[in-house]
Amino acid sequence: MVDIGTVEVIPPAEVEDVELYHPKSWVTKYVFCQDAKVIAIQYSITAISIGLVALVLSWFIRLQLAFPGTFSFITPSNYYQFITMHGMIMVIYLLTALFLGGFGNYLIPLMVGARDMVFPYVNMLSFWVYFLAVLVLVASFFAPGGPTGAGWTLYPPQAILAGTPGQDWGIILMLASLILFIIGFTMGGLNYVVTVLQGRTRGMTMMRLPLTVWGIFTATILALLAFPALFVASVMMLLDRVLGTSFFMPAIVQAGEHLKYGGGSPILFQHLFWFFGHPEVYIVALPAFGIVSDLISTHARKNIFGYRMMVWALVAIAVLSFIVWGHHMYISGMNPPFGFFFATSTLIIAIPTAIKVYNWVLTLWRGDIHLTVPMLFALGFIVTFVNGGITGLFLGNVIVDVPLSATMFVVAHFHMVMGIAPILVVFGGIYHWYPKITGRMWNERLGQFHFWVTFLGAYLIYFPMHYLGFIGVPRRYYELGETAFVPPSAGTLNVFITAAALIVGAAQMVFFFNLIWSLFKGKRAGGNPWRATTLEWQTPQTPPGHGNWGKELPIVYRWAYDYSVPGAEQDFLPQNQPPAKRMPVAAPS
């Protein structure tokens, strides 16, 4: 037993309360708002709305794969536009924005005991620039030639040449939108980092932070370091496309015509892209890791097992994530000896990741497990994440990657590990914090229905898909046509997967119905329905008012995981609960 959970009073330092901006009109309260909680809702609604577009696109993709040639509106050009936009939206505009802009904005100030982000005005700008980025992205659907169909990785030379849909306007708008997104994100990201470092209330040491904050904090640092690589890559490709420079363009003869490009390196783009792209996986995963830790701990009424190891594992994953990008490029023609390095670094990252998994399941051990809807989603996450994690051990190990890369195995792997797994956490997180955000409970039956269909359906979609990859079915094929090595039964499997995908997609409507219906008809939740320890549940008002806390900021006396402490009356001790006064020994007078 170590002393991590024991109570230690930190003497209140003289911290002056911050002067908050107080909105004076409806517009400054709900539109150009500087309150992180409102910005969080704005981010979330925008991200989920554009995410719904990606969901519909995924249906089109699945319809084409199951019934090639049946639907006249899915031409090869459309198909490639659908897969490109689906991927880009899900990774960047939905998951990144939702975890950092949505969960980050709502939870960081509340969980560290601050009144708001440290730079509220910049925070507001961050959302509106993000919103503009989404508008530019949407605009590309209506531009002549439609959105780009270069694949979400936008590899040059293909991305800016003929033969790729959206070569006229789509790619330009895509790059412009990414540039805007990164600008917007940087403003928000600096805010999250500085708020965690500087905005914590008295007593809230770094090692008392809930893991949700740790996850979002490390992910934001990753993003601040990784997005610049994508930023410069986007600018350079934009110059190649618009001004005819040749950063990524070697001498090319296309359809018999010598293009005026020459001397550039397409593989350089891949290095830049994946130097961003691999940390991006963890930009999505680390907040999910953090949130799921808190969900499991709260609903198992037990402290997270191995808190310090969990923090160091997060940090280790974050650091390592910057030296593994080459595993996306094993068969790119990159100098082959690099394979030794990147395979080694990639497999090493499995160790801290596995430690996190062990600690989640060990938290369940001798717990008092309440299978609430958020807990169901958290447990579903573990299953899909472990599954997607181990297929990562296939693809990370350079030689095993050779036959499997560019097949449906890869598609199944990354959907399981950074699609389904984080999205289950998003749902778990929304169900968990919805009572705090709205003051009302959702309908439990509908929530359970949503969980079972989503979790089992997603597993049925992606588990068998790996086996298409083993056969050798390549990804990004509009149709497979007559291919000798693919048995006809693979077509049946594709129909099955599509049926599951349509059902899972449709089941999400239950989720939205539940959220909206409960907003008006849900039971009153009270301030702390989960009997949780962290500060956001201890606000004087629910939903928390402007400035979060009453007159006084909370003072933190303990770590975030004092659940089922022996001898305590209740099975949880809030972080701001002072230590029990020792019975004063009768002093001789």
Place this chain on the structure above:
Amino acid sequence: MATILALVLVLIVIGSVSFHLLSPWWLTPIASNWGYIDNTVILTFWITGFGYIAIILFMAFCVFRFRHREGRRAAYQPENNRLEWSLAIGTTVAVAALLGPGLFVWYQFVTVPKGADEIEVVGQQWQWSFRLPGRDGLLGTSDSRYISSDNPLGLNPNDPNGQDDLVIVADDLHLPLGKPVKVLLRSIDVIHDFYVPEFRAKMDLMPGLVTYFWFIPTRAGTFEVLCAAFCGVGHPEMRGSVVVENESAYQAWLQKQQTFAQLSARAKKVNLRQ
């Protein structure tokens, strides 16, 4: 609910394992020397599969055994150094067991045996072309500047080594059975990837670079070539064939191919006539 969830978790494990064992979908029958690659895939299955089953079953047990009941209270145990470190070390051992064989095979993959025959694969939207070294056993130099309708692969017309190169545009490639071959890959427009599932090995054709891989064809037959790097709307139609055959059939095929010099001469004649 706890009973149902625990049961579902157990069923997921049983279902996944049975699916793996019983479903008809698995690697295509191999036709190259890279059986080692298949072995590392199978080894990875064993090790990771064990971890997967153990973790999910442990979860199922906890969900059932420690479900909430009236009056139940969780244990309080923040850390357990011994347990945490032994799990970390156990995982490290497992990872090393995956990585060691993996890197060993990768070393073979990137070490081309001496005496491997060089051939060249050239990709363009959306067809495969090939070049064989001819009598002198040497491929001539090439550059995209030289590409024209008469010289579709961009061979250097001034390079004597290139004159006897066999140029096969948008037709099948033939390879002799059992001889190691070093495949040089070159693209004249965008990124492609030379992919024959039965060979296991694949590699990108990266414009501006010449990439390579090597293998030994070990089974006679005709194998489909696909493109495995998205190369525009015609990507799925970019197909070709590799015919692996015995030495005499291969020699007979070689005799029928045109050299670069023959192609240039014919092109000149056509040009003069016009």
